[in-house]
Amino acid sequence: MEHQPLLCPRFEAAFCILGKRWNGLLIHALVSGPKRFKDISTLIPTMSDKMLSERMKDLETAGIIVRNVYPETPVRIEYELTEKGQALKPVMEAVEQWAAQWLDDQEFTQSGCSSKDQS
Amino acid sequence: MEHQPLLCPRFEAAFCILGKRWNGLLIHALVSGPKRFKDISTLIPTMSDKMLSERMKDLETAGIIVRNVYPETPVRIEYELTEKGQALKPVMEAVEQWAAQWLDDQEFTQSGCSSKDQS
DNA sequence: CTCATCGCTAACAAAATGTAAGTATATTTC
DNA sequence: GAAATATACTTACATTTTGTTAGCGATGAG
Numbered sequence: 634m635e636h637q638p639l640l641c642p643r644f645e646a647a648f649c650i651l652g653k654r655w656n657g658l659l660i661h662a663l664v665s666g667p668k669r670f671k672d673i674s675t676l677i678p679t680m681s682d683k684m685l686s687e688r689m690k691d692l693e694t695a696g697i698i699v700r701n702v703y704p705e706t707p708v709r710i711e712y713e714l715t716e717k718g719q720a721l722k723p724v725m726e727a728v729e730q731w732a733a734q735w736l737d738d739q740e741f742t743q744s745g746c747s748s749k750d751q752s
Numbered sequence: 753m754e755h756q757p758l759l760c761p762r763f764e765a766a767f768c769i770l771g772k773r774w775n776g777l778l779i780h781a782l783v784s785g786p787k788r789f790k791d792i793s794t795l796i797p798t799m800s801d802k803m804l805s806e807r808m809k810d811l812e813t814a815g816i817i818v819r820n821v822y823p824e825t826p827v828r829i830e831y832e833l834t835e836k837g838q839a840l841k842p843v844m845e846a847v848e849q850w851a852a853q854w855l856d857d858q859e860f861t862q863s864g865c866s867s868k869d870q871s
Numbered sequence: 872c873t874c875a876t877c878g879c880t881a882a883c884a885a886a887a888t889g890t891a892a893g894t895a896t897a898t899t900t901c
Numbered sequence: 902g903a904a905a906t907a908t909a910c911t912t913a914c915a916t917t918t919t920g921t922t923a924g925c926g927a928t929g930a931g
Contacts, residue, residue: 643851648776651847654888657767670909681889686910707897707908717854724846728770731843732762735836773919789878800920805879826877826928 650695651724655680655688660718661725663698667713697721769814770843774799774807779837780844782817786832816840 651657655677662668662676674685689712692698697718703709714721770776774796781787781795793804808831811817816837822828833840 641848641851643855644780644848645777646855647847647851648780652771652773652776654771657771658764661763661767671907674909681891682910683890683912684888687888710909720850720854724843724850727843727846728766729760729763731839732760732766735839736762736765790876793878800922801879802881802921803919806919829878 650692650697653688653691655684656692657725657728659685659688659692660697660714660721661728663712663714663718664722664725667701667711669709669711673712692718769811769816772807772810774803775811776844776847778804778807778811779816779833779840780847782831782833782837783841783844786820786830788828788830792831811837 651660658677658680659673662673668676670682670685670689674680674682677685680688689698689700693700696715698712699715701711701713703711777796777799778792781792787795789801789804789808793799793801796804799807808817808819812819815834817831818834820830820832822830
């Protein structure tokens, strides 16, 4: 009862990251340059601080972002995409294009998302 | 204290779909052509039947796939990408490329994923 | 009849996520 | 110098989502 070659282990691995809530948004937020914790939480107000710090740790472990600590008065911490993270830019762009062509502004928080109401 | 335009509502909507567990894999599985319930569950053995049927319903509601019922002896049901679904092919390809370049086969089920086994 | 396959659904357990509050450090306001 | 504010988190606990196991109803094989 071994299981077959599946689709492709690397593709699966990729969607272990991208297929997790918030990760896509976070990566996208950092494409435009490094940001601080607060900046990101302001950009994505629906995400809780807890989730933000957890996802950041995950993405750091995955080698997609780096956490830079600047020991200034008060300490400043910036998150920034690594080379591996920057390499996701084409993915983000493809998603953007698809979203622009096929999705409505209305459509967000509708079907597959955080939908509680389902007749 | 209104909250800003965020990143982009459509992009968010896109990741409501893509950022959900299994959805990326499912869409990818259907890029190569329509498949039956069983085919998909064999392709992705780590996904339970329950999740498969739930995600399929979600993707159908989102207009990404269609469920075709062929009333043969025994009924055959095939899932197939719509035009909207097919339009995600470039996204899938971008992910594939990234995965090929930056991910190891070993790396799957590692950090952010369902990491129970860490040999 | 008994068993297996297909495409699900139901019941319940486990894990992920959300919410609200708190923490440590440091600066600003009174 | 006490209180308030800011940052980057963490903790405790509620809620939601996912996983696991079992089963159903139809069909067909042995």
